[in-house]
Amino acid sequence: MKFVAVIRQVPDGESRLKIQEGRVDLSGATLILDQMDEYAVEEAIRLKEKHGGEAIVVGFGPERTEEAIRTALAMGCDRGVHVVYEGFADPVAVAEALVGVLKEEAPTLVLTGGQQADWDSQALGGALAEALGVPVVAWTTALELEGETAKAKHDLDEGAEWVRVKLPAVFTTQQGLNEPRYPTLPGIMKAKKKEIRKVQASLTPKVTLLSEEIQEKSRLGKILDGKDPVAAAEELVRLLHEEAKVI
Amino acid sequence: MTLTQEQRLVLEAVRRVAREVLYPLAPEYDRKAEYPWPQLRALAELGFLGMTTPEAWGGVGLDSVTWALALEEIAAADPSVAVIVSVTSGLPQYMLLRFGTEAQKRRYLVPLAKGEWIGAFCLTEPQAGSDAKSLRTEARRVPGGFVLNGVKSWITSAGQAHLYVVMARTEKGISAFLVEKDTPGLSFGRPEEKMGLHAAHTAEVRLEGVFVPEENLLGEEGRGLAYALAGLDSGRVGVAAQAVGIARGAYEIARAYADQREQFGKKLREHQAIAFKIADMHVRIAAARALVLEAARKKDQGERFTLEASAAKLFASQVAVEVTREAVQVLGGYGYHRDFRVERYYRDAKVTEIYEGTSEIQRLVIARELYR
Numbered sequence: 001m002k003f004v005a006v007i008r009q010v011p012d013g014e015s016r017l018k019i020q021e022g023r024v025d026l027s028g029a030t031l032i033l034d035q036m037d038e039y040a041v042e043e044a045i046r047l048k049e050k051h052g053g054e055a056i057v058v059g060f061g062p063e064r065t066e067e068a069i070r071t072a073l074a075m076g077c078d079r080g081v082h083v084v085y086e087g088f089a090d091p092v093a094v095a096e097a098l099v100g101v102l103k104e105e106a107p108t109l110v111l112t113g114g115q116q117a118d119w120d121s122q123a124l125g126g127a128l129a130e131a132l133g134v135p136v137v138a139w140t141t142a143l144e145l146e147g148e149t150a151k152a153k154h155d156l157d158e159g160a161e162w163v164r165v166k167l168p169a170v171f172t173t174q175q176g177l178n179e180p181r182y183p184t185l186p187g188i189m190k191a192k193k194k195e196i197r198k199v200q201a202s203l204t205p206k207v208t209l210l211s212e213e214i215q216e217k218s219r220l221g222k223i224l225d226g227k228d229p230v231a232a233a234e235e236l237v238r239l240l241h242e243e244a245k246v247i
Numbered sequence: 248m249t250l251t252q253e254q255r256l257v258l259e260a261v262r263r264v265a266r267e268v269l270y271p272l273a274p275e276y277d278r279k280a281e282y283p284w285p286q287l288r289a290l291a292e293l294g295f296l297g298m299t300t301p302e303a304w305g306g307v308g309l310d311s312v313t314w315a316l317a318l319e320e321i322a323a324a325d326p327s328v329a330v331i332v333s334v335t336s337g338l339p340q341y342m343l344l345r346f347g348t349e350a351q352k353r354r355y356l357v358p359l360a361k362g363e364w365i366g367a368f369c370l371t372e373p374q375a376g377s378d379a380k381s382l383r384t385e386a387r388r389v390p391g392g393f394v395l396n397g398v399k400s401w402i403t404s405a406g407q408a409h410l411y412v413v414m415a416r417t418e419k420g421i422s423a424f425l426v427e428k429d430t431p432g433l434s435f436g437r438p439e440e441k442m443g444l445h446a447a448h449t450a451e452v453r454l455e456g457v458f459v460p461e462e463n464l465l466g467e468e469g470r471g472l473a474y475a476l477a478g479l480d481s482g483r484v485g486v487a488a489q490a491v492g493i494a495r496g497a498y499e500i501a502r503a504y505a506d507q508r509e510q511f512g513k514k515l516r517e518h519q520a521i522a523f524k525i526a527d528m529h530v531r532i533a534a535a536r537a538l539v540l541e542a543a544r545k546k547d548q549g550e551r552f553t554l555e556a557s558a559a560k561l562f563a564s565q566v567a568v569e570v571t572r573e574a575v576q577v578l579g580g581y582g583y584h585r586d587f588r589v590e591r592y593y594r595d596a597k598v599t600e601i602y603e604g605t606s607e608i609q610r611l612v613i614a615r616e617l618y619r
Binding site: 032066067070071074182183184185186188189191192 | 264302
């Protein structure tokens with residue numbers, strides 16, 4: 001059996017981002033394996049540990065993405081494939097760029113993060129399924145293999161449902177599915193020797209990025225005159241209810 | 248400095264455990280003066296207690312540069328945890344690796360490197376501090392081994408550690424012994440009430456008729472002081488890295504505070520008096536780190552690094568004290584409050600100018616090395 005986790009490298013949420021000439025400048029940012037994708041990597045490793053076979057990490061992105069692939073190898077994936085592409089690519093184009101590698105690997109199933117932290121998109125899992133012509137189960141919080149099928153729990157806004165799906169299929173992952181392990185130092189040392197196959201991506205972006213900007217958060221700076229405490233409290237409640245809409 | 252991919256991955260791993268485990272628990276363990284077992288276990292699981300010990304002996308086999316960088320990260324989150332890690336890896340593991348027999352390595356180095364055991368280093372005595380050569384603990388030869396009597400003071404992890412590397416006087420001079428925690432006659436004092444590093448217990452180790460079998464003599468009889476000094480060279484790089492981490496931990500808090508606190512209608516960092524402090528802190532930390540990495544690099548190349556280790560330790564400890572003091576100043580009244588953490592870094596920093604050789608001893612070592 002082959003379990004594939006599709007991953008990307010994204011800026012750490014705590015990084016300070018700058019805009020240079022209408023583009024996000026990542027030169028000073030710490031880049032990490034997308035935390036949503038970590039659940040996919042962890043699940044691929046767990047499935048392999050339980051059922052045997054191989055856990056494979058497939059990374060998409062510029063040369064530096066190799067480090068995120070190496071992190072997945074340090075966590076316990078057996079080998080990696082790096083589909084190299086510099087610059088922005090929309091999820092549908094990414095899926096089309098990955099389909100060749102994925103068909104060649106012929107995995108039992110494919111996992112990827114439910115959301116891509118950098119472009120704030122949830123489309124990659126669905127686009128991968130479409131490109132492969134297989135079903136997709138989004139936002140999975142539990143996953144069990146049952147012969148030719150898998151049983152998966154899928155979260156809804158106010159509840160959850162269990163589904164059975166024919167394999168191969170794509171599952172998108174999220175918090176709750178598992179608790180991703182930390183890479184250990186021996187894992188990091190072993191990862192150095194694991195294979196990462198490089199593939200140059202051939203793709204035609206369907207969406208072009210025009211410019212980027214960082215949201216400026218400014219405070220309203222509203223100060224209530226507290227001379228009359230009762231009136232001030234009433235005004236505060238009115239503002240919280242009508243303007244902030246928090247109560 | 249450009250890091251290798253392996254170094255970046257190691258630092259990413261240590262930063263994560265520092266952020267998620269060490270940093271949140273540090274104030275509580277300081278306040279309760281409790282030995283940080285959960286933090287040490289978390290580090291041990293990931294391999295951080297045996298960083299430089301080779302894989303064959305249960306460690307990871309990292310170079311000293313990576314070890315120093317990782318220690319800095321640990322210290323930036325919790326200096327108490329850092330000193331325990333620095334001692335167990337820098338002293339007992341290093342000494343066992345260099346001078347231990349195959350059997351000693353198997354029995355002691357492997358559990359220490361895996362982090363199942365913690366190691367302690369026992370040189371200092373109540374009457375023998377900087378003047379280590381005047382130590383009085385004696386090891387009398389008896390059939391099958393030695394009997395040790397004496398008192399060791401200021402021992403990091405005393406009472407918690409599983410293995411004690413004890414320097415004692417024999418007929419042939421000072422020798423090093425490997426003493427297990429539950430050996431009859433070995434006992435420990437109450438943890439000392441120190442100014443800082445509250446979570447890293449420091450106590451007396453008392454040896455009353457402790458029998459140590461022949462096979463637990465480390466290396467050659469009479470060579471113990473040389474081994475201890477070799478251990479201290481390595482340990483000093485660790486303390487220097489810890490000092491850089493302490494400075495950086497306080498610096499980061501001061502910097503974040505200066506970004507956010509407003510006085511006289513502008514942010515603290517927009518006041519030149521504060522901006523200059525931040526600039527000075529940054530330069531000092533960078534300079535101290537450069538000395539630490541230079542010492543670590545020399546150690547990795549197998550060269551004599553006594554001078555570099557002492558230089559790094561001397562300078563970095565001074566930087567730790569200065570930077571943490573300035574960090575308290577940047578935070579003003581809040582800096583003096585326990586909830587804002589910088590007062591703890593300030594308290595923790597001072598001892599780096601004292602232990603593993605005071606600043607005065609470092610100058611002595613440096614001068615001797617220069618005129619060798």
